[in-house]
Amino acid sequence: MKKIIVIAIMMALLVTLVTGCSATSSSESSEIYIASANPMTGDSAQFGDMKVKAIELALEEVNKNGGIDGKQVKLLVGDDTGNPKEAPNVAQKFSSDKKVLAVIGHWNSSCTLAARGIYESAGIPVITDSVNKAITDGTTPHIFRISLTDTTQAQHLAKYAYEVMGKRKAAILFTANDFGTGLKEDFTATFTELGGEIVATETYFEGQSKDFSPQLTKIKSKNPDLIFIPGYYVETALIAQQAQSSGIDVPMLGTDGISSEELVKLGGDAVEGIKFAGFFHPEVEYPGTKEFVEAFRVKYNKEPDTYAALAYDSAKLLLEAMSQGGATREGIKKYLDNVKDFPGVAGPIAFEGNDVTRGIIILTVKDGKIVPADIQP
């Protein structure tokens, strides 16, 4: 008797599972979905938050004008916590969800690297802004990068430091993640090739280190004429302040990771004069830049940063792809392959070997404001 009961319970369980799951997968809706897979909790949550805000702004604009072919576009937000362990799960979730047409995301290179195989096998187009060069090594034609690779950016910056700023002895203080390490290596290569010298290389941990005085004291004793800081704005602001209080008066050079109003808010007068790479600045106007900055300010009471601008462009690009190439994964991918001079708020967009072709802007902080530097590369 007992056995029969047990069998019955198990069968019932199995049947409910099967029916329950098949029921959820077969719903067809009149809405179009794209997804954001970015860190919403954890150490890098602030970056994911910015990106989602920008994407939502882009969707809102399109939906107000009737959507794509009369369908409203909705955003699904997935949290990868900035951890490469979680990223594949998010990727799988969106990839197997047939209604999701494209993904904007993975801010961290490690997450994109961990997840890209899943997107590729599902044939879902992804626009990422992570910079590690391995992401677009040709094995994953569905992954498009809207920012420059670390190599290209480092080369631009090293050339700028050597040729325009006239620096010969650089010290590097890099964040110990894939972003910082990649930039450190490529900057070192180009800078020494040009004839410069790297006098010190020190490191720290993003989101954990707050005291940089030992590293700075060490750098100071090597008398560099430039400090290159591949990292993000929070740490860079702290580094600048601590450099100031320990009496280091050396020009600093940063990456797109610090291209944010927050840098000035956190760093105060210590970041005055710091130069850094950017892909976007409200004053470097392209069609739509002004409107985007204005709309972003009104909606969120915040200044959009590079990541916000790139996320906004990614969303706009996907929306355009849907209306031009059709609201399917293949259609979007085809459109992205062939897109030429798409008018983005951070400059025209075209992909070559899945990498965007764009230059960098050199920005600087002047009187508490981020402005384009006098001499551009």
Added chain:
Amino acid sequence: MFMEQLSNGIALGSIYALTAIGFTMVYGIIRLINFVHGDIYMMGAFFALTGLTVLGLPLIPSFLLGMIGASIVGVLLAKFAYSPVFKAPRINLLLCAIGAAIFLENFAMLVWGPETQSFPTLIENKTYSIFGFKATTLQLIILGVSIALVLILTYIVKYTKLGRAMRCTSQDMEAAKLMGINTNRVVYFTFMIGSSLGAAAGVLVGMYYKAAYPMMGFTAGLKAFVSAVIGGIGNIPGAMLGGLIMGVSESLGAAYISSGYRDAIAFIILIFILLVKPSGILGKSVKEKV
């Protein structure tokens, strides 16, 4: 460069010490690895920041707001999260603390947003220099506050009636109850003091680095734990000593070994000290009774 690195280390060490004092205090009474301490420290910084920017209060009231707010959070946690599991195995208490830490980090992220917020500059930061030692005003304040707190707390624990009750409770909660000590009150009081100390550290460190963010407590809590253990967990002057040892070794390690292994150096010292003297430098070793 050595003197400069040494003063860097002492400045950093006094920050660790300040955080570790509250931590070791709670441990001393309740024998709980208070994983929440770092997050209480973060809450303190955020409460004070809210006072300064949203409510527009001056420095001292904001500072007090931070301490009071954090101690309320601490007592609420003690009441709703910890005291129901005091009777359960110790590991449950540990897990409750971990759960509370995860909760507080994400709660702060929901309320104040995930981005790093800047602390306004309130104290003019001058640099003083004596015999090659360098220190800024805030570093001196932090060092001074830590020393003062060590003295005050040692006095409270050693010489007041409440302190005696605390020590009783820490030795044997059941026996203390039988002796007419209101152990619940002692526990809440301990949490209140521990949390307000954590908050004080959070506000001072927030001011020092001019930044506050939801995840700031994570590393700070871990470092406080390590400092407390090095000095002898539960021992208040030990926490101060442990913090300074950590700060100096990290700073010298980053300077002369490698900045990438900076945190590892602290842990290597920890393991070494534990292997040589398992109860920490100033800790008393307790023999297990058969």
Added chain:
Amino acid sequence: MANLSRVLFNLVLATAILFGLIKILSKAFDFVARYISSIDKKTKRFINIGIALMVAIWPIVFINQPYVLRTSIIVLLYIVLALSLNIVLGFAGQLSIGHSAFYAIGAYVTALLTVNFQISFWIALPTSALIAALFGLLLGIPTLRLKGDYLAITTIGFGEILRLVLINWTNLTRGPAGIPGIPFPKIFGFMINTNLRYYYLILVLVMFTIFVSYRLLNSRLGRGLIAVRDDEIAAEAMGIKSTYLKILAFVLGAAFAGIAGSFFATYIHYVNPDNFNYMESVLILCMVVLGGVGSIPGVILGATVLTIIPEALRDIATYRYAIYGILLILMMIIRPQGMLSMASLKGGAKSENSGNKKRNKGLRGLSGS
């Protein structure tokens, strides 16, 4: 402030719902435990076969749902990890919060061997286990002197040191960039390259871990371990070599974590130091304690629940971990002994309280000092 009240409202609501849910589930777990402890051997075997069958046909049912399949694989992976920690924590009573270090060693050994030297996964898997076990021995030795909280901080330190080595030793590990391109495992020309095949691979590893756990628990060694956990001094007085047993527990636990790491590396095809941080160790610890320290079915359940919950909550991205924290606290308050505790499975403890007191005394060693 409007933000604050909205957040508070949502969280209080979540707490209330969770509280009710856990209360109900707690009753259900009691019922299940009582049922399991009351049934005879024959029915038990029958149920086991039923469960095994269900687990075996599970992926075939969900073959068109890669997300379900993937989550199931991750669940199985964490079952191996949680069971490996259970040997250290549940059987030997040693509080280790650096378990992800062994997991990392397994993953990196496999990654390095298969990527740099093109060595087959089937050689890399036992090698990973072996090297992880060696490190387990290394960490096991300090346990001779350390107890409770001191041991806990030492294991945290061990985990952090290892992670920093992985980050800084860039010549070997490629540092924070991680090692991509770990190949699919191949056996006699049969490539394991789909979720379905990975599922069966990890299922075999889970079976092996469960088998070893049960054999260990019911062997002389296991009995000895439990005696050491309950009262080390008394156990030594009875002639049990506690030192040897404790180190053995660490070595075994590390080896299984290494196996899990090895599987993880081939499944994700990418390893990165960020995978193996301190929170990962804490997560594994939570699985063991939530499931029921020392109880094998409990730990399996714990790993399953704690892997599925964050997945289920993924849609409420920002509230996810806040609710996770509340859940941990509530579970510990309402059900301190874990979902399916060792005592309740044996039908020993009738009421929760008596069970607690017994275990409280036994586990006091965990706090040490």
